[in-house]
Amino acid sequence: MLFQTLDDKTECVGIYVDNCLHFNLDTIPESLSRTWSYAPYLRDHEVEYASLYLEGKKLNDVVPEYLKDDWTDVSKKIGAFKRSLAISQVNTNENCFFDLVPKRFLVEWCDIKNKITEHIFKTVTRPVRYKFYHHTTALLSDIANRKLNIDRRTLKSFEKDPKLGRHVTTILERPPYVKYNLFGTKTGRLTTTKDSFPILTLPKSLRSAIRPQNDYFLEIDFNGAEVRTLLGLLDKEQPNIDIHEFHLAQIFKDLTTREEAKVAFFAWLYGSSSTNKTAIAELNKFYDKDLLLNKYWKDGNIITPYGKTITGVDAHHALNYLIQSTAADLALKQALKIDYLLRERGSGSCVALLIHDAVVLDMKQSDSQLIPMLVELMSSTNFGRFQVNLSQGATLSNMRKINYG
Numbered sequence: 001m002l003f004q005t006l007d008d009k010t011e012c013v014g015i016y017v018d019n020c021l022h023f024n025l026d027t028i029p030e031s032l033s034r035t036w037s038y039a040p041y042l043r044d045h046e047v048e049y050a051s052l053y054l055e056g057k058k059l060n061d062v063v064p065e066y067l068k069d070d071w072t073d074v075s076k077k078i079g080a081f082k083r084s085l086a087i088s089q090v091n092t093n094e095n096c097f098f099d100l101v102p103k104r105f106l107v108e109w110c111d112i113k114n115k116i117t118e119h120i121f122k123t124v125t126r127p128v129r130y131k132f133y134h135h136t137t138a139l140l141s142d143i144a145n146r147k148l149n150i151d152r153r154t155l156k157s158f159e160k161d162p163k164l165g166r167h168v169t170t171i172l173e174r175p176p177y178v179k180y181n182l183f184g185t186k187t188g189r190l191t192t193t194k195d196s197f198p199i200l201t202l203p204k205s206l207r208s209a210i211r212p213q214n215d216y217f218l219e220i221d222f223n224g225a226e227v228r229t230l231l232g233l234l235d236k237e238q239p240n241i242d243i244h245e246f247h248l249a250q251i252f253k254d255l256t257t258r259e260e261a262k263v264a265f266f267a268w269l270y271g272s273s274s275t276n277k278t279a280i281a282e283l284n285k286f287y288d289k290d291l292l293l294n295k296y297w298k299d300g301n302i303i304t305p306y307g308k309t310i311t312g313v314d315a316h317h318a319l320n321y322l323i324q325s326t327a328a329d330l331a332l333k334q335a336l337k338i339d340y341l342l343r344e345r346g347s348g349s350c351v352a353l354l355i356h357d358a359v360v361l362d363m364k365q366s367d368s369q370l371i372p373m374l375v376e377l378m379s380s381t382n383f384g385r386f387q388v389n390l391s392q393g394a395t396l397s398n399m400r401k402i403n404y405g
Contacts, residue, residue: 001031002118004110005039010145012096013041016110021103036117038137040145050120052133056183064119067112074109081105093175128307133182136332139339139351140180140190146213146352148176148197151395154209167203174198178353186310187325190332190354199353207397214348215365216392219399220338220378221358222331223387227265229327232383233292233305240387251282269323271316289319296322304329305382330381331357337377345370353396360396 006014006021015022015032022028025041035042036059037051054062063071081101085092090100098106127133155171158164178199184191192200202210222228224243231238239246248261254276255261264279266272296302297318302310306329310321331354338359339351345367352362359378371390379388393399 001029001033002114003032003035004113004117005035005037005042006098006106006110007096008037008039008141008144009093009096010040012098014096014098016107016114019107019111021098021106023098034117034121036113038134038141040138040141043138048121048126049134049137050117050124052130052137053120053124053126055127055129055133059113059116062120062124063116067115067119070112071116074105074112077105078109091175093177132306132329132333135336136182139336140182140354142339143351143353144177144179146177146350148178149211149213150176151209151211155206158206164203164205167206171198171202171206180354187321187328188308189324189328189356200355204397208395210396211394212352212362214362216363216394217352217396217399218361218363218371218374219355219358219389219391219393220361220374221356221389222327222378223389225327225331225357225386226269226323228386229323229330229383230269230287232381233296233323233326234288238384238386240385242387251286252279253282254278270320292322293318306330306333327357330383331359334378334381335359338374341370341373341377342367 001017003015003017006012006016013023013025015028017029017032032045032047034048034050036049038049051059060071060075078101082092085100092100152172155168159168161168174197175195176197179193179196181191181193182188190200192198227243227247228238242258244258244262244265247265248255248258252261252264255264264276265283268280268283293315296304297313300311300313302308302313302318302322302325304310304322304326306326308325308329310325313321335351335354338361342349342351342361347364347367349361349363349367349370351359353360361374375388375390379386390402391399392402
């Protein structure tokens with residue numbers, strides 16, 4: 001049975017089905033099965049989401065010709081309401097959308113949206129990666145519905161800083177919620193939406209204003225995620241030491257420091273001409289680029305081990321895209337495992353943020369005994385056991401590395 005959600009906030013339960021609006025889960029028919037987009041109150045329901053079938057395309061891009069006029073008309077009406085709410089400075093993050101719009105317009109909007117949703121399910125094939133999209137969307141929705149604990153006084157202390165002042169002004173105007181876009185990049189690396197708190201681009205100094213809701217932050221991230229992904233793709237054994245120290249000891253004959261080894265590797269990976277010829281030759285000998293490209297890059301398309309297709313890829317970007325996409329999916333898969341464990345435990349500790357290949361947890365002190373298990377979940381990958389780094393702190397900037405051995 002087709003239906004539509006009226007809001008994507010946990011506490012804003014609203015469903016349109018059979019020309020009726022429901023605002024209580026107890027009154028919603030159990031036969032609901034298909035809708036446009038995910039809402040957190042549907043997490044435990046077996047529902048298919050048309051938006052995930054489109055893998056990043058917008059609903060406006062797929063409206064069938066016979067519904068375009070109706071959809072344009074109803075979208076203009078809903079848009080007018082949204083603009084009036086913005087002008088009136090109504091905080092839509094703190095209010096349910098369906099409480100702010102006349103019910104007759106909601107019914108009209110949902111009825112057309114139902115028809116478009118039905119069209120998508122009839123004409124678009126279910127993606128191979130649908131389950132991954134579904135689980136990841138649920139996690140990202142949970143994060144988006146948790147209000148950040150921001151110390152505004154700390155933020156304002158940077159207002160007169162010549163480099164950070166403009167960032168502070170922007171941040172204070174943004175709602176304190178992190179909203180990720182699963183389809184924002186070609187490779188699948190997460191971005192944030194325009195109305196999100198800018199966690200991925202937040203200067204490190206300003207992270208001191210981000211505090212946990214529970215007792216402390218715990219950050220788990222891979223040591224050299226992309227390098228280890230490359231090793232894994234080539235079926236090479238994962239070293240149990242720092243990856244750049246490994247390169248220094250096993251590959252480079254003329255380099256003397258970890259930093260030199262790191263710079264040389266990424267310059268080689270991204271095709272920089274600044275890499276010295278000796279380092280290039282040593283890396284080419286150890287890492288067989290041609291083997292990977294022959295396996296994963298065909299006719300200008302990359303197909304990763306996780307089934308993601310990246311189209312229109314030239315030779316210069318092929319290896320970079322393959323590694324970056326595979327590493328991004330791997331980090332999300334590990335985050336999903338950690339999220340499952342914490343939700344099963346149900347004590348309040350949770351995945352708070354995803355920052356590149358790092359998973360930031362908002363931990364309760366009573367869950368500290370879980371740390372070895374969390375490390376095990378993060379480090380156990382499809383490509384062998386990755387070494388991970390572990391940090392703990394009372395703010396997002398005041399993180400100190402800890403020994404989990």
